[in-house]
Amino acid sequence: MICRYFWTLACVAGVSFTSAAPAAVLIHETFEHADGNLVGQTPTPGPGAAWAAHSGGGAKPIQVSGGVATVVQSTGSGEDVNTAWTPALSAGQTVYAGFDLTVSGSTFNNTNFAHFNRTATTFNGRLWLAPTVPAGSGYRLAVSGDNSITDGDGEAFWGSDLTAGEQYRVVVAFDFDSQDSTLWVDPTSVSSTSVVATDGTFSDALIAFAFRQASDSNSTQVFDNLIVATTFDEALGATPIPEPSTVLMTLMAASAVGAVAMRRRLG
Numbered sequence: 001m002i003c004r005y006f007w008t009l010a011c012v013a014g015v016s017f018t019s020a021a022p023a024a025v026l027i028h029e030t031f032e033h034a035d036g037n038l039v040g041q042t043p044t045p046g047p048g049a050a051w052a053a054h055s056g057g058g059a060k061p062i063q064v065s066g067g068v069a070t071v072v073q074s075t076g077s078g079e080d081v082n083t084a085w086t087p088a089l090s091a092g093q094t095v096y097a098g099f100d101l102t103v104s105g106s107t108f109n110n111t112n113f114a115h116f117n118r119t120a121t122t123f124n125g126r127l128w129l130a131p132t133v134p135a136g137s138g139y140r141l142a143v144s145g146d147n148s149i150t151d152g153d154g155e156a157f158w159g160s161d162l163t164a165g166e167q168y169r170v171v172v173a174f175d176f177d178s179q180d181s182t183l184w185v186d187p188t189s190v191s192s193t194s195v196v197a198t199d200g201t202f203s204d205a206l207i208a209f210a211f212r213q214a215s216d217s218n219s220t221q222v223f224d225n226l227i228v229a230t231t232f233d234e235a236l237g238a239t240p241i242p243e244p245s246t247v248l249m250t251l252m253a254a255s256a257v258g259a260v261a262m263r264r265r266l267g
Helices: 002-012 230-235 243-267
Strands: 025-029 050-054 061-067 068-073 080-084 094-107 109-117 123-129 141-145 167-175 181-185 196-198 208-211 217-231
Touching: 002 181, 068 109, 094 109, 094 123, 109 167, 109 217, 123 167, 123 181, 141 181, 141 196, 141 230, 167 230, 217 230
Parallel strands: none
Antiparallel strands: 025 217, 050 080, 061 068, 068 217, 080 208, 094 167, 094 217, 109 123, 109 208, 123 141, 167 181, 181 196
């Protein structure tokens, strides 16, 4: 009987017993770390594996400062880093990554700056910085499955130029079955305007999300509020992800109320 009261009151309070760690969220990273190297930091509040370098480790290490991560495209090689999840993406699934992005700089030479990983050299859902057409002060975003956005085999460009220095909420997705990669900029739902790259060449058992630093541009990308998930709404950030301590306190309060109600009923 007490369990029944506890369950009922917990539901009235809007709490589910799985909300402490939503199954759809694979990585949640707000970059609330001490200033310094991103490598070695565990995503906070989590989940997600500690950031690791999969290429160029220690060369121009990606930095966290003031609760954001900064990726630098400049002369010379730089480290590329990723944070992983389990289990790997499989048939019938789509993975989404959403993050706040602010780009600054003067040169955007078709640079791949973020992507999903399967291995240190196998990527999909690649995001690119491209110059505006005609050339201007802003930039364009593009998405592809392969390693080029100039080969005309199905890469997709966002339909409007973006403004350097302005923050956007970007969501990218990879569909295991179709092999397509999809890009949204400042969406409000999965049905918002998007562009789809159809140049994926294999169904990819993805396990990580990565930042990439190249030597073919002169720009910086500032990232915040990264969420990788198996649903669009979670990645967008439209679905609140409660802190475990908040859920626990709510359940304890519901339990106490239930116990009082039971004693009154029995009395």
